[in-house]
Amino acid sequence: MLTDRRVLLVVSGSIAAYKALDLVRLLRKAGAAVTAILTAGGARFVTKEALAGITGQRVHDDLWAAEAEIGHIRLARWPDLVVVAPASAGLLARMAQGLTDDLAATVLLATRAPVLVAPAMNPAMWEHPATRANMAALRSRGVRVVGPGTGAMAEPESGPGRLAEPPEILAAIEAMLAPGGRPLAGRHALVTAGPTHEPIDPVRYIANRSSGKQGYAIAAALAALGARVTLVSGPVMLPDPPGVTAVRVESAREMLAACEAALPADIAVMAAAVADWRVAREATQKLKKEPGAAAPVLEMALNPDILATLSRHAQRPGLVVGFAAETEKVVQHATEKRLRKGCDWIVANDVSGDVMGGERNTVHLVTAEGVEDWPELPKSEVAERLARRIAEAMA
Incomplete structure (x- = not known):
């Protein structure tokens, strides 16, 4: 709950306003007091009257009017x-440039x-290098990010850039304002996600159907804490989660090297679906199908075991979680795997079923104390629940 917490909401120009x-x-149902700043762009999509009616407070939209009546510094100092x-x-x-050309930007620069x-x-704007650079600058200054989601836009196209849904934003707000809302602050978490691609020749590879969605959700949930x-x-085919340092690799050997380079870490969550085998001798040229010739025989070699390696590493993280x-x-197989690894x-x-590539997951958490059977949940909720359990364990 957010009883007696003060939230200053800035509404800028987007059709999602x-x-x-x-x-x-x-927010008000959760007990928070809300005051709003409406930018000129935001006012093209929602009205001051609508915001005032639902916040129960005067809506601020003019830098000079605020200077005369309440002062942008007082407004910047008001919220939690x-x-x-x-x-x-x-x-x-x-925000990234520190401009003060309107009330919203000025308050954002002045607030503590x-x-x-x-x-x-x-999506094109979200993926543009300028936006990426601005987001990196803001994150480096401690600005937290929720979303964006991926899906259909107002325009006839789809991709990353959708505003996170209000319940998701509320959850992020509660995590930041609740007592102990950042229980993993100061901790370093290493997460792996997605498949690995093991090359056969310059154009072919061995892989699996992992989408990376569960691992990416876990990375985002740990960052939120x-x-x-x-x-x-x-x-x-996923955008980097907000507030997370992403390292892209192809093969299992590259993934292990990247994991070891990231150490030391307090937490390791190995959610990637790493290929167990690779071709022993990768062809330097494309393997050709010759008329009448037999199919090539691929000699396989074992890939490094990343989970077992980190579990026994000289810089072993304090908590190692496998998948x-x-x-x-x-x-049964998971219980045996925990002991073996x-x-x-x-x-x-x-x-x-359709877990790989799907949006939902049913998992069992296997620990030394026993097995927790979790209900079927969206992968984002599986990630949040696991992140909370990790935070409890690290405490």
Whole structure:
């Protein structure tokens, strides 16, 4: 709950600005006091009257009027948290540059309160190097980020850039404002995600169907609890999670090298679906199919065991969590794997259905104390639940 907590909400120019009204409703229901700043762009999508009606407070939109009546410094000092939702590409750029060309930018520069931004923009704008650089600068200064999501836009296209849904933004706000809301602050978490690609020749490889969604969600959930997260990712079609340092690799050997380079770490969550084998001798030229010739025989070699290596490493993280993707005897195989690998926990899931690439997961948490059977959940909720359990263990 957010009883007696003060949230200053900045609404900037995006067609998603209407969702700010629902966010205010959720904040007030949770007990927070909300005051809003409406930018000129935001006013093209929602009205001052609508925001005033739902916040129960005067809406601020003019730097000079605020200077005369309340003062932008007083406004900047009032909140426990400043939330920018939606955060347009333009306002994010002005924040990164420290501009003071309107009330919102001036208050954001003057505030000493923590800041949470919820970006919302066209996918091309979100992926543009300028926006990426602005986000990196803001994160380096401690600005927290929630979203954006991926999906259909107002324009007839789809991709990353959708405003996070109000309940997701509320959860991020609660995590930042609740007592102990950043229990992993000062901790370094190493997370692996996605598949590995093991080359056969310059154009072919061995892989699996892992989408990386679960590992990416875990990285984001740990970052939301305050951890400094290094995400070592195999080839996936996902944007880097906000506030996370991502290292992209291809093969299992590259993934192990990246993991060892990231040490020391307090926490390691090995969610990647690493290929067990690779071709012993990768062809330097494309293997050709010759008329009448037999199919080539591929000699296989074992890949390094990343989970076992980190579990027995000289710089072993304090908590090592493995994953077991099984199609039968899920808990039995995971229990055996935990002992064999030397890790602390195993997250086991049945991948005989559409888990790989899907949005939901049913997992079992296997520890030395026993097995916790979790219900089927969205992968984001699996990640949040696991992150909370990790935070409890690290405490």
